[in-house]
Amino acid sequence: MHCALVSRTLDLRSYFGKALDGIAEHIQAVDHPADDHAEQVQMALAWHPPADAFASYPNLKAVCTIGAGADNVLACPSLPPHVDVVRVVDPAQAEMMAGFILWHVIWHQRRFASFMAQQKAKIWKRLDQRRPQTVSVALLGYGQIGQRVAEELTALGFPVLAWSRTQKPLPANLRGFHGRDGLLTMLAETEVLVNLLPLTPETRGILNRDAFAAMRPGGYLIQVGRGEHLVEADLLAALQSGQLSGASLDVFAVEPLPQDHVFWHHPQVFMTPHDACDISVDALAATLMATATAVQAGERPPHAVDRQRGY
Ligand code: NDP
Ligand code: OXD
DSSP states (O other), X not given: OEEEEEESSOOHHHHSHHHHHHTTTTOEEEESSOGGGTTTEEEEEXXXXXXTGGGGOTTOOEEEESSSOOHHHHTOTTOOTTOEEEXXXXXXXXXXXXXXXXXXXXXXXXXXXXXHHHHHTTOOOOOOOOOGGGOOXXXXXXXXXXXXXXXXXXXXXXXXXXXXXXXXXXXXXXXXXXXXXXXXXXXXXXXXXXXXXXXXTTTTTOBSHHHHHHSOTTEEEEEOSOGGGBOHHHHHHHHHHTSEEEEEEOOOSSSSOOTTOGGGGOTTEEEOSSOSOOOOHHHHHHHHHHHHHHHHHTOOOTTBOOTTTTO
């Protein structure tokens, strides 16, 4: 099976060479544009593909992403309607994401930003210690990653609220919400808001003035979904007014973040460069193999996203 490697932002072969080498016997990776093999290409591995990328491959059946989110592949104008888009579901990534988010929740709960400022000014001063039971954490998105994050947070004693599109059964120590009304009810009880949503037409711009205003005053945002979820001007205003005390941002509408962006030196913003956690090499290799097997059998690959729903 020929698999085209398609990205305008990453060299997929050097990024995921180990995964591709490990399955080379079954899947031959060819660099886009694979003019000599265009007819043979039945699957692609893609991340931020060029707009016209998929027009070159008349026999394309499936496109795998290199992440949990498939938004940038789904947005590609040349993606034919019948092609399956497959995302990676990786428990190792969910575990790493949980650790990353936990760290930022505790950063806020234990006032580590204040301790850092005190150290810089050589101030020896103890601060109020807040028990986790008093810091409510709301998860926007209770999917593969959100469920793992919830387990870790509840184990440490944080009250966890979870928002999803559909109503679902939850463990006794979680409170679930769904739909627009559910969102507002949840936000009224939220101190730390963690965004773990896929980017879809419904979720674009969801981190906005109304959402921040509905939260408890002095709240905190942990943004690890997609940059386009956030209305940046609304975040800056909420930080300025004190409605939010701070924000940890891993994803941005423009990546890399432009050098002159205000977030680089904002005292209440903690930034990481879209590095919360990549998928593992093993998970990618398994996804590619499962997709090739399904394509060969004329079946829908596992973890193909619902293109109508957008995730
Ligand atoms: P899943 O598809 O497993 O879960 C998505 C969750 O979002 C589900 O609970 C779903 O609800 C909910 N959701 C979707 N649309 C809506 C809506 N309109 N209203 C309310 N809830 C909604 O995704 P993952 O957990 O695997 O990943 C989530 C996202 O995290 C990715 O799409 C990506 O954007 C981001 N991510 C970022 C990384 C980083 O490095 N920063 C790394 C990995 C992921 P329901 O359960 O009802 O379907
Ligand atoms: C992902 C990501 O979606 O790393 O996996 O952003």
